[in-house]
Amino acid sequence: MPTISKKGQLMPQSPIRKLVPFAEQAVKEGKSIYYLNIGQPDIKTPDIALQAVKDSNIEVLAYSRSEGSEIYRQKISAYYKKHDIHVSHNDIIVTTGGSEALLFAFGSIMDVDDEIIIPEPFYANYNGFSTASGVNVVPVISKIEDNFALPPIEEFEKLITPKTKAILICNPGNPTGYLYSKEEIQKLAAIVKKHDLFLIADEVYREFAYDGNTHYSVMQEAGLDEYAIMIDSVSKRYSMCGARIGCLVSKNKSVIQTALKFAQARLSPPTLAQIASEAALETPQSYFDDVIEEYVDRRNILISELQKIDGVKVAKPKGAFYCIAELPVKNSDDFAQWLLEDFDVDGETVMVAPAGGFYSTPGVGLNQIRIAYVLKKESLIKAVNVLKEALKVYKD
Numbered sequence: 001m002p003t004i005s006k007k008g009q010l011m012p013q014s015p016i017r018k019l020v021p022f023a024e025q026a027v028k029e030g031k032s033i034y035y036l037n038i039g040q041p042d043i044k045t046p047d048i049a050l051q052a053v054k055d056s057n058i059e060v061l062a063y064s065r066s067e068g069s070e071i072y073r074q075k076i077s078a079y080y081k082k083h084d085i086h087v088s089h090n091d092i093i094v095t096t097g098g099s100e101a102l103l104f105a106f107g108s109i110m111d112v113d114d115e116i117i118i119p120e121p122f123y124a125n126y127n128g129f130s131t132a133s134g135v136n137v138v139p140v141i142s143k144i145e146d147n148f149a150l151p152p153i154e155e156f157e158k159l160i161t162p163k164t165k166a167i168l169i170c171n172p173g174n175p176t177g178y179l180y181s182k183e184e185i186q187k188l189a190a191i192v193k194k195h196d197l198f199l200i201a202d203e204v205y206r207e208f209a210y211d212g213n214t215h216y217s218v219m220q221e222a223g224l225d226e227y228a229i230m231i232d233s234v235s236k237r238y239s240m241c242g243a244r245i246g247c248l249v250s251k252n253k254s255v256i257q258t259a260l261k262f263a264q265a266r267l268s269p270p271t272l273a274q275i276a277s278e279a280a281l282e283t284p285q286s287y288f289d290d291v292i293e294e295y296v297d298r299r300n301i302l303i304s305e306l307q308k309i310d311g312v313k314v315a316k317p318k319g320a321f322y323c324i325a326e327l328p329v330k331n332s333d334d335f336a337q338w339l340l341e342d343f344d345v346d347g348e349t350v351m352v353a354p355a356g357g358f359y360s361t362p363g364v365g366l367n368q369i370r371i372a373y374v375l376k377k378e379s380l381i382k383a384v385n386v387l388k389e390a391l392k393v394y395k396d
Ligand SMILES: Cc1ncc(COP(=O)(O)O)c(C=O)c1O
Pocket: 039, 096, 097, 098, 099, 100, 123, 170, 174, 202, 204, 232, 233, 234, 235, 241, 244, 245, 246
């Protein structure tokens, strides 16, 4: 009998998707579900992007260059300039989503058994990308009581070993919604320089910074050219998750040359989606102003409704569109499943992501859930009401 690889067996299930069979069953039984588990925005994709695909007069849908179309990369570089990020198109490799950019980054800088330090809770697929790359995640815990701010830099330093190759942050954070300050980025910059590590920053939520805070990129920090690798994506920025376009950006020439070899092996990022993504760069600022206003409203409603529930603790997000809520339950995996299998309010229930999968330290975050506020305000209010009623009757 042929056998599955150890790596394959170790690949974690996505905590965001693992409850899908229970949700499907609930729907079959006639329940309707508020999906708070997944970061699929309900915001419309800019017309300009969709129109560009409709207008494209292509006779042969050919491969593009492995590093992505040159004109698209030049336009990305111009977009970054507006965000005070100064990189040339040669510092950019277009990828199949931010996901592939993460895989290329891991593959380019780490060998099997190397270590990467990541503040937890973190985007759950970092576990999957690490397992796929044979790399070990070394978590450093950030706490709900501190709003998930950067843990003290000494905590990172304690974890550095000869096998440590990189620190990975997500800014603004999924699942925490935390936005790192310039000072926090500078502390990380100092430590990676001191220990010769890479600093990978996943900045796919760059535009989603609230309350007048501005996002500070690792690419803006002077002296980090050899150390910084930025991960980016059109998925959330333009509500274009299905386009599957992202990019890896670094001024470190060896990183780019190496990532390009990975890019060559998979030939090309999607051609039609690059046309859409190139056009999306023309999206007017008013689109983002409206989207940000909408998310701030949703966040405010969600947080104030959650705070009204006895025993619920929640950190106020400053960016992205997620929050972590601590519930008066022992095991949020069981609770989330029970919500789908055994509970409803007038035929409605909610699907949430149990937060244990966003931690790599076993046993941490078991009483937390991640909520993606990707639904309209009215639906969010109803969804939180379902949670409130559920917590009144749920027995661990
Ligand atoms: C923090 C973070 N990084 C990367 C990704 C990957 O996005 P994509 O591959 O769609 O660009 C996501 C998707 O949800 C994310 O939340």
